[in-house]
Amino acid sequence: MNTERFTDLASQMMRSALDSWRGGNRLFAVLHAGMGSEFCLKAVLCHHDPLLIAAHGDQALRFHTLGFGGEKGVKPLEQARTIGMAEAFKDAEIVMQGRMPVTFEVFRPVMEARNGIAHLAHHNPATAEQVVSTALRLAEAIRKELSASDADFWKGYAHAFHDLKKVAAMPAILKIGLEQAAEDLAQAEAVEAARAAADAAKGTAKTATDALARIPLWDDALGGNDIVVRHALSIARRSAVSAALHTTAMRGQRVAAALLSSYGYVPGDSNGQVAASDAVAVKCLVARYVESAFRVALPSDLKFALSEPSSDVVWRPQSYESARYGTYLWRWEPCPACPAWGDLYGHLEHDVCVDEECRAGGSYCGEHDEGPPTVAHAQTFTCPVCCLVLDAEEELEAAYMERATRYEG
Secondary structure, three states, X not given: OOHXXXXXXXXXXXXXXXXXXXXXXXXXXXXXXHHHHHHHHHHHHHHHOHHHHEOOOOOHHHHHHOOOOOOOOOOOHHHOOEOOHHXXXXXXXXXXXXXXXXXXXXXXXXXXXXXXXXXXXXXXXXXXXXXXXXXXXXXXXXXXXXOOOHHHHHHHHOOOOOOHHHHHHOOOOOOOOHHHHHHHHHHHHHHHXXXXXXXXXXXXXXXXXXXXXXXXXXXXXXXXXXXXXXXXXHHHHHHHHHHHHHHHHHHHHHHHHHHHHHOOOOOOOOOOOOOHHHHHHHHHHHHHHHHHHHHHXXXXXXXXXXXXXXXXXXXXXXXXXXXXXXXXXXXXXXXXXXXXXXXXXXXXXXXXXXXXXXXXXOOOOOOOOOOXXXXXXXXXXXXXXXXXXXXXXXHHHHOOOOOEEEEOO
């Protein structure tokens, strides 16, 4: 990602927030404003140096930015890890040198909206207005910092974004009762998630007690290696906790899809009653409530189970489970519903080199040693932690995920 890409994503998210406010959907407005603010902060940091958004321990972004992307052992850029929203805000304050329009404390409700506590603002209209207004002030300040055109950034809202009353008074957008139905559903699923977390805690406690009682027997089989025994027990506990979360989260996604269907949502139908952006908002809302409720209800000694997702204990769809997931796992993408990184599935298409002489076989350009260029087409996004599933191309677009990426070799 670069400054232009982050700026474009920020613009789209902020306009989605204004669309939702205009249509009376306060909850969706808060959710989109929170995500747009994160894109704004990362845009201004990238403007100074892309290394500023690299997370601690990240290898991919750091080495690619420094020009070592082709060296052996360097991870693909698609596996880059970036900093969180709080750190991005504090760093942006530094590079903006006093031009940040809000303080960290004033901005905190926006971060909470991004991290899944948006329902607090939804139930308090004044708080919702404060969150969206703060996000808009931040976005405008960063737009000016980047010298981006106000007409391009705000488009139809260029003369109204600063006044939410003017936005709300603009010609109405079709409003249905989906927002409240989605929150009611998310709250119900959150209750089930909290119950599942409590059951998982009880189950793993019993497993740990039984395992500890058998350690002397394990020592004989493992040559007295206590480290191996403790590692095996840790994996067993993580597996139990992850399975409980995924069972609850996947059910939440199924009922979210059923709710959308009941309101007339048809993936791929741009003229339907429910837009793809609203479908993404509903799915994200349910996934966010479930993951957050499960994490809060989990005892502190088990929270480690969710801190570092690993392929040996977390759910991931396999190609044989359903053809809709595609054949290849080709790129990671930040999950719009939780702090984890999710997987983009799709198909690969062989391309041809843009160099005419290389394409004709007359000479070799040296850009693709390991084979011809390839274009990866995304079809489905899945998160291995909150189990968010976006399984339509329009949903990927609404979540601002790149659907096609070209690789050289």
